[in-house]
Amino acid sequence: MSEFERLYVFFGVWVALAIVSGILFRRASVETKRRWAPRVTILTGFLFVGFTSWVMGSVKIIYVIAPVTALFVFISLKLVKFCSKCGAQYQSWGRSNNVRYCAKCGHDLREAESNLAPPNNALEQTRDG
Numbered sequence: 001m002s003e004f005e006r007l008y009v010f011f012g013v014w015v016a017l018a019i020v021s022g023i024l025f026r027r028a029s030v031e032t033k034r035r036w037a038p039r040v041t042i043l044t045g046f047l048f049v050g051f052t053s054w055v056m057g058s059v060k061i062i063y064v065i066a067p068v069t070a071l072f073v074f075i076s077l078k079l080v081k082f083c084s085k086c087g088a089q090y091q092s093w094g095r096s097n098n099v100r101y102c103a104k105c106g107h108d109l110r111e112a113e114s115n116l117a118p119p120n121n122a123l124e125q126t127r128d129g
């Protein structure tokens, strides 16, 4: 298979993956999105590294592509969140969140995030107090 034919396979799989994940995440529940989005992100990272190596016909390219892809996957896993009320996707760095309200439904996202992850010493304070 020539490099151009492999490139067509790469783009075909990439477009199919985009369509399937787009349909899945448009219709799925919040819990399903939260459960599957990290897995799809990691799978996409592995596919990208594998396809890039396959299309270019070089295993050594993995040494360059893998760390960059891992960085993007890590950032995506940390950044992408879903509104607990409507399931809309938004980007947030957690406690320093600059997105206050959901753009789709207006839900208070800071309140939702603070309910998700209480500080580690929160339980100890209530026991001691």
Ligand SMILES: [Zn+2]
Residues within 6 Å of the ligand: 083, 084, 085, 086, 087, 088, 102, 103, 104, 105, 106, 107
């Ligand atoms: Zn929302």
